[in-house]
Amino acid sequence: MAVVARMAGSAAPKREVAVRVERLVRRFHGNEVLHGVDLQIRQGEFVALLGKSGSGKSTILRAIAGLDEGVEGSGRITVPDRRSVLFQDSRLLPWKSVIDNVTLGLEGPQARAEALKALDEVELQHRTDVWPKTLSGGEQQRVALARSLVRNPDLILADEPFSALDALTRIRMQRLLLDLVKRRQPAVLFVTHDVEEALRLADRVVIITDGVVSYDEQVGDARLSPVRFDERRTEILGHLGVTDHYNHHH
Numbered sequence: 001m002a003v004v005a006r007m008a009g010s011a012a013p014k015r016e017v018a019v020r021v022e023r024l025v026r027r028f029h030g031n032e033v034l035h036g037v038d039l040q041i042r043q044g045e046f047v048a049l050l051g052k053s054g055s056g057k058s059t060i061l062r063a064i065a066g067l068d069e070g071v072e073g074s075g076r077i078t079v080p081d082r083r084s085v086l087f088q089d090s091r092l093l094p095w096k097s098v099i100d101n102v103t104l105g106l107e108g109p110q111a112r113a114e115a116l117k118a119l120d121e122v123e124l125q126h127r128t129d130v131w132p133k134t135l136s137g138g139e140q141q142r143v144a145l146a147r148s149l150v151r152n153p154d155l156i157l158a159d160e161p162f163s164a165l166d167a168l169t170r171i172r173m174q175r176l177l178l179d180l181v182k183r184r185q186p187a188v189l190f191v192t193h194d195v196e197e198a199l200r201l202a203d204r205v206v207i208i209t210d211g212v213v214s215y216d217e218q219v220g221d222a223r224l225s226p227v228r229f230d231e232r233r234t235e236i237l238g239h240l241g242v243t244d245h246y247n248h249h250h
């Protein structure tokens with residue numbers, strides 16, 4: 001498996017292909033989970049990745065993130081150098097202050113200024129010098145988002161980043177992420193179980209079934225009308241093997 005990083009400095013005009021996954025195969029102890037996944041994401045494009053539990057969503061994300069040593073075969077993954085990953089938990093270092101978590105690994109006088117700006121964007125400018133454990137779960141996720149922001153990534157990989165949050169914090173985080181994406185135009189791959197979250201956020205929905213891509217559609221129309229939203233939800237739930245009873249009976 002060749003993981004080819006695109007060279008820094010080849011700053012792409014918008015809508016260039018940012019991520020190219022070709023024939024991705026993954027086996028665990030002889031059991032083939034991914035049978036040859038093909039996926040492209042353009043710069044500035046927001047893709048939600050759905051699929052039943054155990055279908056291989058996290059495995060795809062980890063492979064693209066370069067976190068999986070075990071990917072194999074003749075496949076090829078091309079990704080931007082500047083990428084950041086958001087997980088369900090914030091993965092902050094408990095022995096570092098909020099601001100030091102945000103600047104982690106960055107050097108130079110710019111780093112602190114950038115970190116303060118990012119913490120301001122997630123409305124945590126007043127909590128820069130506290131320990132992560134003194135923050136709520138939602139606040140910790142906002143720090144993780146700020147950490148991602150200062151890296152100004154060309155690609156954001158998110159694995160159910162909001163699923164542990166309460167409903168209100170979740171909506172707030174979705175808005176923050178959408179604002180950020182609008183302004184900075186990274187490519188985004190966002191794993192979620194939540195079809196409505198996918199339709200609120202994504203330009204495109206990709207569903208993985210039995211180790212391959214089984215659905216790949218532009219869904220931006222869902223945000224144009226409530227009727228279209230419901231139709232898309234029913235369609236996608238159908239592809240996931242769920243009948244949308246609510247919609248049928250109302």
Ligand SMILES: Nc1ncnc2c1ncn2[C@@H]1O[C@H](COP(=O)(O)OP(=O)(O)OP(=O)(O)O)[C@@H](O)[C@H]1O
Pocket residue numbers: 028029033051052053054055056057058059060
């Ligand atoms: N490290 C591992 N060792 C063995 N099997 C694994 C490993 N990681 C994943 N698998 C298997 O690969 C399959 C896909 O797992 P993956 O976590 O990618 O699914 P997922 O779609 O993200 O699931 P969920 O929605 O439940 O989080 C599962 O059957 C899982 O048991």
